[in-house]
Amino acid sequence: MNATTPNPLQLCVIEGDGIGQEVIPAALDVLKRVAPDVVIRPMQAGWGYFQEHGTSLPEETVEAARECKAVLFGAVSSPAYPVEGYFSPIVRLRRRLQAYANLRPAQYLPVPTAKEGVDLLVVRENTEDLYIGHEHTENDGQTGIAEKVITREATERVSRLAYELARRVGRKKVTIVHKANVLSQSDGLFRRVALEIAAHYPEITTDELYVDTAAYWLVKEPTRFDIILTMNLYGDILSDMAAAWGGGMGLAPSLSLGEEIALAEPVHGSAPDIAGKGIANPTAAILSVAMLLRHYWNRLEAADQVERAVRETLAQGDHTIDIYAQDAISTADFTARVCAHLP
Ligand code: NAI
Ligand code: MG
Numbered sequence: 001m002n003a004t005t006p007n008p009l010q011l012c013v014i015e016g017d018g019i020g021q022e023v024i025p026a027a028l029d030v031l032k033r034v035a036p037d038v039v040i041r042p043m044q045a046g047w048g049y050f051q052e053h054g055t056s057l058p059e060e061t062v063e064a065a066r067e068c069k070a071v072l073f074g075a076v077s078s079p080a081y082p083v084e085g086y087f088s089p090i091v092r093l094r095r096r097l098q099a100y101a102n103l104r105p106a107q108y109l110p111v112p113t114a115k116e117g118v119d120l121l122v123v124r125e126n127t128e129d130l131y132i133g134h135e136h137t138e139n140d141g142q143t144g145i146a147e148k149v150i151t152r153e154a155t156e157r158v159s160r161l162a163y164e165l166a167r168r169v170g171r172k173k174v175t176i177v178h179k180a181n182v183l184s185q186s187d188g189l190f191r192r193v194a195l196e197i198a199a200h201y202p203e204i205t206t207d208e209l210y211v212d213t214a215a216y217w218l219v220k221e222p223t224r225f226d227i228i229l230t231m232n233l234y235g236d237i238l239s240d241m242a243a244a245w246g247g248g249m250g251l252a253p254s255l256s257l258g259e260e261i262a263l264a265e266p267v268h269g270s271a272p273d274i275a276g277k278g279i280a281n282p283t284a285a286i287l288s289v290a291m292l293l294r295h296y297w298n299r300l301e302a303a304d305q306v307e308r309a310v311r312e313t314l315a316q317g318d319h320t321i322d323i324y325a326q327d328a329i330s331t332a333d334f335t336a337r338v339c340a341h342l343p
Contacts, residue, residue, distance in 0.1 A: 004069070004260055005069055005070075005260075005297075006067070006068065006069060008037050008038065008039055009035070009037065009038045009039065009070065009297060010038070010039045010040075010041060010067070010068035010069070010070065011031075011038050011039070011040055011041065011068055011070050011071070011072055011292075012041050012043050012061070012064045012065045012067075012068040012070065012071045012072070013028065013040055013041065013042050013043065013071075013072045014042075014043050014044065014045045014046075014061065014071065014072070014073045014074065015042075015074045016045060016046040016073065016074040016075050016076040016077075016089075016090075016270065017046040017047050017048050017074075017075065017076050017077040017270040017275075018075060018077055018269070018270025018271055018272050018275035018276075019074070019075065019268075019270055019271045019274065019275050019280035020046070020073075020074020020075040020076065020270055021074065021275075022275070022278060022280045022282070022331050023074060023266065023280050023281070023282040023284065023285035023286075023331065024072060024074040024285055026282035026285060026286065026331055026332070026334075026335040027072065027282060027285035027286045027288065027289045028040065028072075029335055029339060030286050030289060030306055030309075030335065030338060030339060030342070031072075031289050031293075033339055033342050034293070034299075034302040034305050034306055034342060035293065035297075035299060035302050041064050041068055043058075043060070043061040043064045043065070044058060044061055045057045045058070045061050045073075045076065045089040045090075045093070046076040046077065046089060047076055047077040047078065047079070047086075047270075048077075050083075050085075050086055054085060055085070056076070056086055056087060056088070056089040056092075057087070057089035057092055057093060061089075061093075062093065062096055062097075065093065065097055065261070065263075066097065066261075069260055069261055069262070070261070070262050070263075070264075070292060070296060070297070071093070071097075071261075071262070071263040071264065071265075072263075072264045072265075072285075072288070072289065072292070073090060073093070073263055073264070073265040074265075074266070074270075074285065075090075075265075075266065075268060075269045075270040075271070076088065076089055076090055076269075076270060077269070077270040077272060087133065090265065091131055091133070093263070094126045094127065094256055094263060095126075095127045095131075095132075097258055097261045097263065098127060098258045098259065098261070099126055099127075099256035099257060099258040099261050099262070099263045100125065100126050100127045100154060100157055100158055100161075100256075100257070100258050101123055101124070101125070101126060101157070101158045101161045101162070101256065101257050101258075102122075102123070102124040102125075102126045102235065102239075102254055102255070102256045102257075103121060103122075103123055103124075103165070103254060103255045103256075103257065103291065103295070104121065104122040104123075104124060104235070104239035104242070104243075104252065104253075104254045104267055105119075105120070105121045105122075105246070105253065105254075105291075106118055106119075106120050106121075106122070106222070106239070106242035106243055106245050106246035106252065107119050107120075107246055108245075108246065108247075109246060109247045109251055109283075109310070109311065109314055110311060110314045110315040111247045111248075111251070111314050111319060111323050112323070112324065113244075113247045113248050113323055113324075114245065114246055114247035114248075114251075115222060115223075115245040117223040118222045118223055118242075118245040118246065119223075119226075120222065120225040120226060120227070120228065120242060121165075121171065121226070121227050121228070122227075122228045122230065122235050122238055122239040122242060123158065123161065123162040123165070123227055123228065123229045123230070123235070124158075124230060124231075124232060124234075124235025124236065124239060125154055125155065125158040125190075125230070125231050125232050125235065126158075126232060126256050127154055127232075128149045128150060128151060128154050128231075128232060129148055129149065129150065129231045129232035129233050130146050130147075130148045130232065130233050131232045131233065132147065132149050134146065134147035134149070135147070148183070148186050149186075150186040150187065150189050150190050150231065151189075152189065152193050155189065155190050155193040155194060156193055156196075156197060158229070159193065159194045159197035159198070159229060160197055161257065162174055162227055162229045163197060163198065163200070163201040163204060165227075165295075166201070166204050166226075166227055167201065167203075167204065171204070171226050171227050172204065172205060172226055173204065173205040173206070173207065173225075173226040173227065174198065174201075174204055174205070174206050174207075174226070174227045174228075174229050175206075175207050175208065175209055175214070175225060175226070175227065175228050175229065176190075176191060176194045176195065176198070176206065176207070176208040176209075176229050176230070177208070177209050177210075177211050177214045177228055177229065177230035177231075177234055177238065178190050178191045178208065178210065178211065178230065178231065178234070179210055179211050179212070179234075180210075181210060187231070190231055191208065194229060195208075211230070211234045211238070214228065214230075214234075214238060215237075215238065215241060218238060218241050218242060218245075219241065222242065222245045225242075228242075239252070239254070239267060240252075240267065243267055247323065248281075248322055248323065249267065249268040249284070249322070250268065250280065250281025250283055250284055250320060250322040250323070251281065251283045251284055251287070252266065252267035252268065252284050253266055253267070253283075253284050253285070253286075253287035253288035253290070253291055254266065254267050254288060254291070255288060255291035255292060255295055255296070257295065257296065262292055262295070262296035262297075264288040264289055264291060264292040265288055266284035266285045266288050267284060268284055274321075274322075278330045278331050278332060279320060279321050279328070279330055279331060280320065280322075280331050281320040281322050281323070281331070281334070282320075282331050282334060282335050282338075283310055283314075283320075283334075286306060286310060286335075286338060287306070287307065287310060289306065290302075290303045290306040290307050290310075291303070293306065305342055305343060306338075306342070308341070309338045309339070309341035309342045310338055310341075312341045313334070313337045313338045313341055316337075318333075318334060318337045319334070320334050
């Protein structure tokens, strides 16, 4: 939070597609309990919106996000084939808002699907790499080419944020993850610049791993990680892997941060396989709101209250179907139980 944050606090809310429309109202129920002063501005984006209006991210949504300086984003469905005029609104929004660092914690929660002792944070660069979307085909469509862009500027700011955060929250180690042995110009630059920044934080241990080795260790011994600092694509993949140790996709929150902007967004997608049934796990969205309260709005007590309520609900055995099927409860019932644990 900084001097230009609106007073009262404002939140641009984009439910998006699929279960975004189920987990975001749940997260708002919780937010309204712990921060009733926050002004909510509902806005539109996504595949459904594209089909009706011909754009996946209307300008008024970007404008509202800029004015509020804080966004809660559900999920959108993106087709895996080219559609004329369509682009992923969340990837675009992160870039337009320059929300350049995506914090993705994987932390043990009291569910049988989580691994005890895991407490790691993936800090993912959010504005470049292969995600800039510069793609084309050659050779009559038989060759697909994508550009990977890594810059000193983006690497410096995400690295600095990772180390500043480590210092602030008392984390001890940063592992820089790359593939500089193969991609010496792009990943090599990321590695070099991240190590330059690391040198300013001698009290924090820095090591590095190739991304394939990092994937191996994430499966084999996830407790060896503290902060993982990496590029956009590797961060996307490794954070989904890490989410498994936190208990699953339904429990994995994230927060994207920029200079004057925060975007709270669960790691998961629109989950078309379960959408519309009222059974999605709202925990990831609820904990994303807690991250917004803690790391951006500086509402530490409210963040603590939300996180405690989620832990107590899960510890009591209340769960949605993604955790396990027996005695699973609905999104609405689970949310009501979390609210019942709030002061
Ligand atoms: P997904 O995260 O939507 O689903 C993966 C699996 O996890 C599914 O079996 C789903 O049912 C389950 N799952 C996810 N969130 C859950 C929750 N809250 N509660 C219970 N179960 C949950 O990923 P998938 O299937 O690869 O992608 C589906 C769509 O979502 C695609 O169109 C993709 O492009 C989009 N997507 C959007 C993202 C975003 O908007 N930030 C991120 C990832 C995918
Ligand atoms: Mg992903």
